Amino acid sequence: MFRILKKSLKTGVVTGRHPRATQPSEPLTPEVLKKAAAFNRSLTIREVDTGSCNACEMEMNALTNPVYDVERFGIHIAASPRHADALVVTGPVTVNMERALKDVHKQTPDPKLVIALGDCAINCGAFKGSYAVTGPVDRHIPVDVRIPGCPPRPADILKALTDIQKRPLPA
Amino acid sequence: MAETRSCDAELTAAFPSIVQRDTTQREFSHFLVSKDLLPAITRYLHTRQGLHGRLTLLWAVDNRPARNTYGLHYLFTLEPSHRWVLLSTELAGDDRLFPSITPHIHAAQWYEREIRDMFGLIPQGHPDLRRLVRHEHWPKGTHPLKKDFPWDHILGRQHGEHRFRRIEGEGVFEVPVGPIHAGIIEPGHFRFSVAGEPIMQLELHHFWTHRGVEKLFEQQPLAAAVPLAERISGDTTIGHSLAYCQAVESLLHLEIPRRGRYLRSLFLELERLHNHLGDVGAICNDTAYALPHAHCSRMKEQMMQLNDRLTGSRFLRSVNRVGGVALDLTAAQLVEIVAELDRIEQDFSELESIIAHNASLIDRLETTGVLTERTAWDHAVVGVVGRASGLDQDLRRDRPFAAYDELPVKVVNYRYGDVRARMRVRMDEIHESMRLIREIRLKVPQGPVAVESSRKAQAGEWALSAVEGWRGEILYMVMAGENGTIQRCKVRDPSFVNWPAIQWAVIGNIIPDFPLINKSFNLSYAGNDL
């Protein structure tokens, strides 16, 4: 017990100790912001890998570490699409994952956002044209937000996600 | 060398009809074998006392259009001497059948099914001829690695369902899991059969993330395919790119400058560090002990930020290139690395003592998910998982590459094969990697970090390369095509051999322990599925 307390005291607060986001995120359309307003600044995410190289997953996972601590912004990772407001999709959509992606999309309750994370999800990246790839994601399901990068840094992902939480400007 | 010659002599004496190829240029012995002899000779290599051959790689090549044949190649590592022995055979003309060696070399099971899927060659006598890579909805007769299959072919869809092995009886339930899992992890399907709590059988159904990587390689020039290799399994960026570069470099007869080799070792150890740190925490987290996970993921993050500062990439992307490394580190940067590691080592040691003093955690880890040495050997398991089950193997020591011939590695070895052993291998390797990096800083020579190549690889020439990545042995076979293209690139991530073994490690455990066991293996889906 003493050891644990000592360790925690010695470590201190590490949240926020990371380089700033550098990549300009794409401006969000008013429709997206309107849809997102329904979530009232919280965002529950279901992550779906449709054939990524797992670096994008690792960066999503990094968001939950104490340095980025995404939960402090009301962003949660859900275990089921039924609990999700948003799907984060990584990877170029392989032939084998196409059905599963469509299923997950169907199972996510409306209103829902689809966020394509990484170059693969946006344009198939290095795997474009392959016989085993049917993507990109927006060929199969409508995509609302795109976060480019291979992989995007966690700070960039965090920035893009918190942008979604902003209130739409009054008309 | 004398030992090698005696192995070779023993083999030719036992099988007089095989032909030894001249391999003075290469670091292994190579034999041409007729296909009917394959089962006997592979069995001899595998079981013979003193040879103790472990199936290391099995790959096929479609030699058309140059020659109307398919080549099959079986690479064995002789355990006592760590020498490689390669057996090759050819299927001429319309011959599509080859004898399966799976009945007595279990480790060949997935390789042979993969060859059937990708080339349409049929392993006769294989006990399980279900599809592996191609899911059942792929149309009949689609074999992507055949040369007459266009790389951008658009696949149709047929009706079909995967048949799982069934256990039937009173009280037996099947529990399907996946392909999409609850956490942020890659897709794969697990089918459990349980009676009550204990798992009676687990069957894997993978290859959901199959992206056609080996075919994509064939569309790329030899010198420009490094980015693709980096994207096979993102967490093993350096491991894969290094293995690929080494294979191409031996095709081009490139001698890498010493400083370049040292930096490669440095980056490989950095990659090992951030992954192992993450894994130790994640194993604790899967027992619902979140504290070490928080600390470990913080340290992992520190490592990745360090990577970013050094190279501009958190995953060390674009660091390796054919001929060496793409960037040099200054003396100040080397000092920065060592200073950061000193801090993290201190930090991690404190955490280790917290972990070691938590009796309930250790209780949960001990005797969970035991992979016995025998099962590990039968599956030719590699890397961390193998070293936790008593297999004393590490390419950094056994077949040194990069700068490891000048950097002796202390290989970690545990015998029990449970989750705790796999965690301890990682913990010890973290310290060993840090020690190696300090040694690299002291020893790294001055000079260039890369060389340019002037030679062109001849069509049909090929080379093998092996790297001990953080998960285990990564193997590449690269064969040059016309005008600097790639004729064939076989990629083998350690996950491909370790996945089947997990099916045996879980038997008798309860399903709630499966995530823990799976985490302690921590295998790549993307690297496995290609």
Ligand code: SF4
């Ligand atoms: S975008 Fe890049 S990092 Fe992300 S899955 Fe694709 S290849 Fe991997």
